[in-house]
Amino acid sequence: MATNKYDVIIIGAGAAGLMCAAQAGYRGRNVLVLDHAKQAGKKILISGGGRCNFTNMEVEPNNYLCNNPHFVKSALSRYTQWDFLGLIGKYQVDYHERDFGQLFCDDSAKEIVRILTSECQDAGVKIQLRSEILRIESNNGGYIVDTNQLTYECESLVIATGGLSMPKLGATPFGYKVAEQFGLSVLPTRAGLVPFTLHDHDKQKYADLSGISLPVRVESQSGTSFAADMLFTHRGLSGPVILQISNYWNPGEAVVVDLLPNMDLTDALREEKQKSPNQSLKNTLAHWLPKRFVEALITSGQIVDKPLKQLEHKEFAHIVLVIEQWHIKPNGTEGYRTAEVTIGGVDTDHLSSKTMECKNVKGLYFVGEVMDVTGWLGGYNFQWAWASGWAAGQVC
Numbered sequence: 001m002a003t004n005k006y007d008v009i010i011i012g013a014g015a016a017g018l019m020c021a022a023q024a025g026y027r028g029r030n031v032l033v034l035d036h037a038k039q040a041g042k043k044i045l046i047s048g049g050g051r052c053n054f055t056n057m058e059v060e061p062n063n064y065l066c067n068n069p070h071f072v073k074s075a076l077s078r079y080t081q082w083d084f085l086g087l088i089g090k091y092q093v094d095y096h097e098r099d100f101g102q103l104f105c106d107d108s109a110k111e112i113v114r115i116l117t118s119e120c121q122d123a124g125v126k127i128q129l130r131s132e133i134l135r136i137e138s139n140n141g142g143y144i145v146d147t148n149q150l151t152y153e154c155e156s157l158v159i160a161t162g163g164l165s166m167p168k169l170g171a172t173p174f175g176y177k178v179a180e181q182f183g184l185s186v187l188p189t190r191a192g193l194v195p196f197t198l199h200d201h202d203k204q205k206y207a208d209l210s211g212i213s214l215p216v217r218v219e220s221q222s223g224t225s226f227a228a229d230m231l232f233t234h235r236g237l238s239g240p241v242i243l244q245i246s247n248y249w250n251p252g253e254a255v256v257v258d259l260l261p262n263m264d265l266t267d268a269l270r271e272e273k274q275k276s277p278n279q280s281l282k283n284t285l286a287h288w289l290p291k292r293f294v295e296a297l298i299t300s301g302q303i304v305d306k307p308l309k310q311l312e313h314k315e316f317a318h319i320v321l322v323i324e325q326w327h328i329k330p331n332g333t334e335g336y337r338t339a340e341v342t343i344g345g346v347d348t349d350h351l352s353s354k355t356m357e358c359k360n361v362k363g364l365y366f367v368g369e370v371m372d373v374t375g376w377l378g379g380y381n382f383q384w385a386w387a388s389g390w391a392a393g394q395v396c
Contacts, residue, residue: 006032008396009145009154011174013040013127015385016368017160018116023393024156025123032154033120034131034147041113042169043162047340047382052109054088055081055386056379057101064384065247065374067187071348072373072384075356079390081383091115099228102378136178142363156396158356158365160389163342164189165369171336175370176345182361184350187372191339192247195238196330203235205300210234212290216241217261220248227261232293236330243377246333247343254329260288265320269308277309281319284308289323297322341381346371356392365392 008024010017013035025031033040044052056063059081064072085103088095093115094106105111120127128149135146136157143157161175176186198206209232218241219225231239245255265288272284282305285294298305302322304315311319336342346366350358356371358364367388375381 004032004150004152006030006152006154008032008156008158009034009143009152010158010160011035011133011145011178012158012160012162012368012370013037013129014043014160014162014368015041015112015116015382016162016389017158018120019386019389020158020160020365020367020393020396021125021127022116022119022123023390024396025120025125027394029156029396031120031123031125032152033125033127034133034145034152035127035129036132037170038129040117040127040129043166044112044116044382045109046166046169047109048104050109051104051107052112053098053102053104053379053382054095054112055084055103055383057081057097057103059380059383063376063378063380065192065343066348067372068348071351071353072387074353075387075391076383079387081379083390084383084386087115087119091118100378133174136181138182138361156363156365158367158392158396159370160367161370163345163369164336165191165339165342167336171342175366179346179350179366179370182358182364184358184361185347187344187347189342189344191333191336192343192374193243193340193377194246194333194335194338195233195236196242196246196249197236197332197334199329199331202328202331206232206293206296207234209290209292209296212293213239214259214290214293215261217258218242218245219256219258220245221250221253221255222248224248230257235334237328240377243340247374247376249330249333251332252329254327257326257328259293259323259326263288265323266316269316269319273308273311278307280307281305281311285323340377341374342369343374344372345369348372354391355395356388357395363396365396367392 007029008031010033021033093111132148142155145152159175213231216230217227226244228241229239356365368385
């Protein structure tokens, strides 16, 4: 096999890898990006319902989970959401803001891939797709990368292979294996930003609710809470608020849901009792909650239906407790198949927070989702891809 020499080889043509490649290329480095996929940016293309939630108006370190919470600060402060919006502006891509500061393309996620591949092209980067990596080893202060096509040599090697989420798009544990090969520890991984599945007994209770959505506040056992929409599915619970809380949920734990977070239920029930004492509890609650859900709570015996005038003080308090602190214990999650991200990964204690280079392995870098950094739902994971890719691209 012939050997081709490059200054930098980046494995992974996703968000972080392409950003890193363009930055290194603009510095005059001879850069090659390798990926086993047929096209670059596959995960970008399907994100945000095909419109790509590419960043957020408000980005703070506390929007991220990491074993070392300080790790994200340097990169996020040096390449911000405003920097990425500058890039969006350069290519005149129209975008819009949705709830919670989320920014999406007006047209298509293809625009983001076009920006990144155009930047790489302008920076003289070569992107080689359908390349299966067979072997990596260090060699005279650099690296040898064997593929199914050619053998390459480089000074700097950047691992941008992502996590385990969405295996249909080609996700593999490749990056973790490279880390372990070079003596880095990998923190346990699990699916993040993922729907919950329910136990059979709960699935039966709520089987008819599939497709119903309602605004709620959900709290994890650790005390973290989010307010957004919750969606009943035929297998369990989904919607933005469930995806958010899934990052903070551990197997065996319950989550607590305030089903009416924007009102004082006690006051509202008292008012209704005065106005319409003969009205049933079911019809009263159906003013504020989906009727089918109220019926499920009654059928499963969580609350008792009777005219408001017959409700005793204790029953009132119990109803409020059920609605404002609805406990549900998930059976599990839908797993990597539908997860948007992977929690855990390459231990950031091994990496420089400024450059993403391994502290003890010269010339080896990790960027993006492959490391133990996970953002909230809402464009935060893309912003981490841009920021970590940019940081490594300044020096690799």
